[in-house]
Amino acid sequence: xxxxxxxxxxxxxxxxxxxxxxxxxxxxxxxxxxxxxxxxxxxxxxxxxxxxxxxxxxxxxxxxxxxxxxxxxxxxxxxxxxxxxxxxxxxxxxxxxxxxxxxxxxxxxxxxxxxxxxxxxxxxxxxxxxxxxxxxxxxxxxxxxxxxxxxxxxxxxxxxxxxxxxxxxxxxxxxxxxxxxxxxxxxxxxxxxxxxxxxxxxxx
Amino acid sequence: xxxxxxxxxxxxxxxxxxxxxxxxxxxxxxxxxxxxxxxxxxxxxxxxxxxxxxxxxxxxxxxxxxxxxxxxxxxxxxxxxxxxxxxxxxxxxxxxxxxxxxxxxxxxxxxxxxxxxxxxxxxxxxxxxxxxxxxxxxxxxxxxxxxxxxxxxxxxxxxxxxxxxxxxxxxxxxxxxxxxxxxxxxxxxxxxxxxxx
Numbered sequence: 586x587x588x589x590x591x592x593x594x595x596x597x598x599x600x601x602x603x604x605x606x607x608x609x610x611x612x613x614x615x616x617x618x619x620x621x622x623x624x625x626x627x628x629x630x631x632x633x634x635x636x637x638x639x640x641x642x643x644x645x646x647x648x649x650x651x652x653x654x655x656x657x658x659x660x661x662x663x664x665x666x667x668x669x670x671x672x673x674x675x676x677x678x679x680x681x682x683x684x685x686x687x688x689x690x691x692x693x694x695x696x697x698x699x700x701x702x703x704x705x706x707x708x709x710x711x712x713x714x715x716x717x718x719x720x721x722x723x724x725x726x727x728x729x730x731x732x733x734x735x736x737x738x739x740x741x742x743x744x745x746x747x748x749x750x751x752x753x754x755x756x757x758x759x760x761x762x763x764x765x766x767x768x769x770x771x772x773x774x775x776x777x778x779x780x781x782x783x784x785x786x787x788x789x
Numbered sequence: 790x791x792x793x794x795x796x797x798x799x800x801x802x803x804x805x806x807x808x809x810x811x812x813x814x815x816x817x818x819x820x821x822x823x824x825x826x827x828x829x830x831x832x833x834x835x836x837x838x839x840x841x842x843x844x845x846x847x848x849x850x851x852x853x854x855x856x857x858x859x860x861x862x863x864x865x866x867x868x869x870x871x872x873x874x875x876x877x878x879x880x881x882x883x884x885x886x887x888x889x890x891x892x893x894x895x896x897x898x899x900x901x902x903x904x905x906x907x908x909x910x911x912x913x914x915x916x917x918x919x920x921x922x923x924x925x926x927x928x929x930x931x932x933x934x935x936x937x938x939x940x941x942x943x944x945x946x947x948x949x950x951x952x953x954x955x956x957x958x959x960x961x962x963x964x965x966x967x968x969x970x971x972x973x974x975x976x977x978x979x980x981x982x983x984x985x986x
Binding site for chain 1: 917
């Protein structure tokens with residue numbers, strides 16, 4: 586629309602120039618050909634001034650009637666356009682600021698949340714690590730305790746078995762010695778001693 | 790009022806008394822000792838041999854069959870007739886399981902009636918007279934009667950002596966003593982190990 590107004594303004598100017606050139610060709614030539622001297626040099630030439638004034642008035646009227654409104658309209662529209670643009674720019678700026686503020690806020694929230702998550706994760710990690718460490722330590726202590734108990738039991742069993750074997754072997758050796766080495770008379774002496782040392786036949 | 794236990798004991802005493810009187814009447818103390826020994830051998834054989842038991846068990850064997858079979862076996866084994874008769878009656882009445890109780894009652898009757906105790910003595914080596922005298926003196930001192938020794942030599946025994954009289958057994962064998970020593974040693978060792986643990 587602004588482009589259209591400019592085009593109209595340009596058309597009006599061209600029409601005015603054509604009228605002044607084509608309407609008063611004699612004044613133009615006359616002005617180019619006059620040669621005054623003295624005071625007449627600085628005084629207005631009526632022959633030239635009146636047509637020029639008329640032409641000016643005509644031009645002014647044409648311009649006032651057709652040019653100025655268009656120009657004013659263009660200016661007005663231009664002003665509105667600029668105002669709207671400024672308004673839109675302001676709105677956009679405010680919107681941008683709001684969005685930026687929101688974005689900053691969201692960013693801050695996100696950072697805060699991320700920090701919290703990291704802190705929480707760190708805390709959880711620490712707790713988990715401590716728990717795992719404690720559990721591992723406890724399990725290792727239990728394993729060591731069980732292993733010690735098992736070793737102790739094995740040791741005890743081995744000692745018992747060994748001492749049992751020693752007892753068996755001792756008794757077996759004694760049996761062999763008694764079986765092989767004692768004479769009948771020695772057996773009878775043992776019998777005599779045992780009969781004397783034996784308990785009573787009384788049932789009570 | 791007599792109970793089943795009293796009746797059974799009375800029956801056992803009747804069998805034991807009958808056997809003792811029959812043996813004593815037919816041969817005095819020698820017959821008593823011989824009959825006792827034979828009765829003991831049959832009893833032990835019956836206890837330890839299922840095939841012998843089976844001869845007298847089963848619904849297909851009548852009391853008369855059992856009695857005749859027992860008397861036949863005893864006759865072949867040259868057992869005294871008094872013992873054979875008693876065992877025949879026990880087989881007839883299906884009461885052979887009562888033999889050990891009758892044996893104990895027999896010994897008790899022998900002690901009470903004749904003031905004589907049969908002492909079963911088991912040793913590794915045969916007794917000499919000195920040992921017999923010592924054992925008899927001990928029995929007399931403990932029980933207040935005469936002692937008749939029934940000697941058994943067991944070469945598998947390690948040493949010492951085992952005596953049984955008046956339903957009491959005195960085990961003074963080296964085998965038993967060594968086993969006791971073995972147990973005591975092991976027990977002491979266990980206690981020491983537990984004390985260390």
